[in-house]
Amino acid sequence: MGFLHSSSLFPFLLVFIVSFSWPITSSADIYGDFLHCLSSSSISNLVYTQMNSSYSSILESTIHNSRFITPTSPKPWVIVTPLHVSHVQATIRCSKIHGLQLRTRSGGHDFEGVSYISESESPFVIIDLANLRSVQVDVENEVAWVQSGAIMGEFGGGYGLLFRKYGLAADNVIDAEFIDANGRILNRKSMGEDLFWAIRGGGGGSFGIVLSWKIKLVHVGETVTVFSISKTLEQNATQILHRWQYISYKFPDGMYPSITISTTNTTTQDGRNLTVVVTFSTMFLGRANELVLLMQNIFSELGLTSKDCNEMSFVESILALGLLPNQNLEILLDRNYRVSFLVATPSFKTKSDYVKKPIPEIGFQGIWSQLLEPEARGATFNFVVKWTNSRNLQSLSHIGRGIYTK
Structure with a gap:
């Protein structure tokens, strides 16, 4: 339970x-x-x-x-x-x-x-x-x-x-x-x-x-599986993300798929030192072998293998997907923890919206151009599949959720 x-x-x-x-x-x-x-x-x-x-x-x-x-x-x-x-x-x-x-x-x-x-x-x-x-x-x-x-x-x-x-x-x-x-x-x-x-x-x-x-x-269950795979633009992130929109709603209800889009410093072939990174993260209510087989059948483009998966308890997955994989579980009892982390960062504004139709590749390219602007550093863009049986979200069905933070 x-x-x-x-x-x-x-x-x-x-x-x-x-x-x-x-x-x-x-x-x-x-x-x-x-x-x-x-x-x-x-x-x-x-x-x-x-x-x-x-x-x-x-x-x-x-x-x-x-x-x-x-x-x-x-x-x-x-x-x-x-x-x-x-x-x-x-x-x-x-x-x-x-x-x-x-x-x-x-x-x-x-x-x-x-x-x-x-x-x-x-x-x-x-x-x-x-x-x-x-x-x-x-x-x-x-x-x-x-x-x-x-x-x-x-x-x-x-x-x-x-x-x-x-x-x-x-x-x-x-x-x-x-x-x-x-x-x-x-x-x-x-x-x-x-x-x-x-x-x-x-x-x-x-x-x-x-x-x-x-x-x-x-x-x-006692065991859930978590993975997090990052792809840059040079690793076909745009094409993989575009494809993800068309198949992610097929994932079983016991799977929580999400995507975070951000930027990172790198050296690219065209001389740019900044690129976009798309991180695909998932929590699955089951074992790693089940998840790998599922992803190979539904979303082989991501290239998930058993080496990418980590089995853990559900509460540990909260830390893993909350970007606190090396923290003790006691951190979840610390009401002030996020304050010490966020106060040192610039102020931010979070905006949520719902995507009712898949975004075309040219649309993502427009987003990338904005994220690669110098003044956009630190911005993130998140997608979460919202296929749910929630009575309070029944009108939203399996549409995506985008958050732009700047």
């Missing part, structure tokens, strides 16, 4: 925004009154203001895009780190009374900053659910209650290596503990099916705060 894991180091997105618009008088008065309201709720030791020495470290603990860590970035008046549902209710109540916006942050898989910045100049408060991260597994019934602050090493994610076979985490959520804008605690029955559908990604994010999810567990 296994858990749904994400291909990144962070769990499925659990960001919900509760916004209240009320007349605002003096900011200083509101600030003081809000803190007094929280102190009367016996959670003062869980409240961090900008004067607190731990404020910055807590704020930046799960910020993975350095463009949101600038002196001009909007900062919350207060960060609350609840330990109990009553602390969340108290923060909602006090924010509503004093007209403050709320931003709710859980696992931290948020590249656009919506869980910790405000698009307006209105004062806001962050509820950081990092302390609410317990996982209670019911092996007999094959379910688990997972608090929203849990991260990869504690449970997993919802948009990951298993979704072609089992769908998204949203497809496997069977109940939730939810607090609405009035502070009421609701479950699936009491909230109704419309709201239950909406909090799983079907609508906007202003419904309330999810404290925990009841997840249906899925079965994963």
